Amino acid sequence: xxxxxxxxxxxxxxxGGSNGEKAARKALGxxxxxxDEIRARVTGGTGSSxxxxxxxxxxxxxxxxxxxxxxxxxxxxxxxxxxxxxxKTKR
Numbered sequence: 001x002x003x004x005x006x007x008x009x010x011x012x013x014x015x016g017g018s019n020g021e022k023a024a025r026k027a028l029g030x031x032x033x034x035x036d037e038i039r040a041r042v043t044g045g046t047g048s049s050x051x052x053x054x055x056x057x058x059x060x061x062x063x064x065x066x067x068x069x070x071x072x073x074x075x076x077x078x079x080x081x082x083x084x085x086x087x088k089t090k091r
Contacts, residue, residue, distance in 0.1 A: 005027065008023075008027075009023070009024060009027045012024055012027075
């Protein structure tokens, strides 16, 4: 926790009243969600599902692009082979 946040939280609690309690609860909720997110990233828990989905999408894209390059290369090779046989038969 940063010192600024700690000071702000301490002041809010020290002032008392419903606003102080409300601010303290909000700060605790924020800290809890931040801790949960860090824990999920470190342990590879549920927080990393969007990262996993992004990785899978990237893998699908790479596979699709590779297939397109392969098909294009085969088509070009077939065209070159066809042109080569035509020039041989003309002579």
